[in-house]
Amino acid sequence: MSDIQLKNVTKRYRQKTAISSLTLDIPDKSMTGLVGPNGAGKTTLLNMIAGFEKTTDGELTVFGEEPFDHLNVAANLFYVHDGMMYPQDFRIADVFRAFQTNYPHWDQALAEQLAQHFGLDIRQMPRYLSKGQASTLNAVIGLAVHTPVTLFDEPTTGMDYGVRRDFYRALLKSYLATPRTIVLSSHLLNELEDLLEHVVLINRGELVLQTEMDDLKHYAVGVSGTEEQLNGLENVLYQESLGFNQHFWVIEHPGESDLNRLREQGLSVAPVAPADLCVYLTQTGKGDIDDVF
Template sequence: MTDTAVRVTGLTKKFGAFTAIDDMSFTVERNKIYGLLGRNGAGKTTLMQLLSGQQFATSGSLEVFGASPVENARVLQSLCFIKESQKYPDSFRPEHVLASAPWFFANWDAALADRLVDDFRLPLMRPIKKLSRGQLSAIGVIVGLASRAPLTFFDEPYLGLDAVARQIFYDRLLEDYVEHPRTIILSTHLIDEVSNLLEHVLVIDEGRILMDQDAELLRGSASTVVGKKTDVDAFVAGRDIISRDGIGGLASVTVAGLSEAERAAARAAGLELSPVSLQQLIVQRTTSITQEPEIKTDAWSARA
């Protein structure tokens, strides 16, 4: 057995003239929690559909547990895909979903499912049609956790879930993952809420991999330098600038990778340093591409 759960090489998926996934290559290691992050329409769901054999690749190769997932019973049995708008038969009640889950998931833990039903206060006997949006999401979360599938996808699993229920989801996910390590790919927009749970982060933008990094390396990998425009410009000259902003004679520039010595030098030069959260970092990385920040700062300095 290798340590690789997913291996993707040159993967491309086109819908007519639109390229949803554009020449992607990456691997997913076993028994880690991955964050799949990106803006709306970046290709997150398409990518997960490809990985779970629900879409055919236009070109490139993809392996899940060493084989193509398409029509492959061995691979598909080890997957669980929780999507934001799961449809159920009209006559179903939540109890039917939980009763049929063991047919699909070999590792299904009914005791865990029961506990989660209590945690989320899910009415088991109410017709699914009558459930609220949040209760529908709770069913997905319960199935995703209790399935204990070797590779579990959560695609925006918490539409309509309140803050308490989301916290329960994160806590139970972590608890159960510690006891039963498995590969989890969590796609979400609520980066700040989940960032501490993630071991690895994949950020995609317009169908391409923008970042493929250890979450810990990303955290603290950038700092915002604030101070007088001339001082800031002198300090950031020649550095990897992620974004910049300014007002009057003040500038605020986010730069990558500062060493302790460089931080001390910045403070000695009278500049203020502030940390950049994973969410801020990703927002800046996925917006700065289309901006022309230099023009913006020139406009400010011309006015000042």
């Protein structure tokens, strides 16, 4: 039984259904990416897993308990999100000390080293940090807290590329040193390809796909050609016109016979990057941006 389990979980805000009958097990001691377009329901889902919000319907358990307002869940799960607040008069050093007191596996040395690496002065007050620095402080805390489950909601918001890269590296090293359940929501799947083991893709509150990252890398292929060359292909996920009788098609789980036919016609078939694939899998019915112009 996984530490985080959802069975037909629904979350409604008045008329709006943010999560719709979602059934999902998050693998234990794994690095799982929660991805999906804006408004997909990622934050709502993490809020419920963290026990910040109640489900409207269905069964959600964390460590076998319903997480809302549950002390055991609060003690063993840490949620990194951009609403994290610290007492007004606290310096970063005071924040670290408070974590050291409250979380038994808090790694004080790691927190201080990471703060120094990322240029955070522990004498500074968190309320005066820039947006990127505030995200970095929250991420450092998420790395050092070492709870059995750590959730990160868009942890890299505002971080520049160098900081993001080092954060991903630190997360991987920290995970390898202390395997634990990590769930990370992000729009930047292209930056996470080498970090994540599992991917959960949601859209409009529904599960689109849950798979291993390695499988996602081989899930679909893209091919360009004329309509005559492409016609008859099966499992077409996405089609785009590239100009005069040239088209780009994405094929889900391509069959050997289709692949051979394309190769015989001299067409090159390339795997579709996971980040692009997630866009194709979630934009059904929206049309192409070219249709707007």
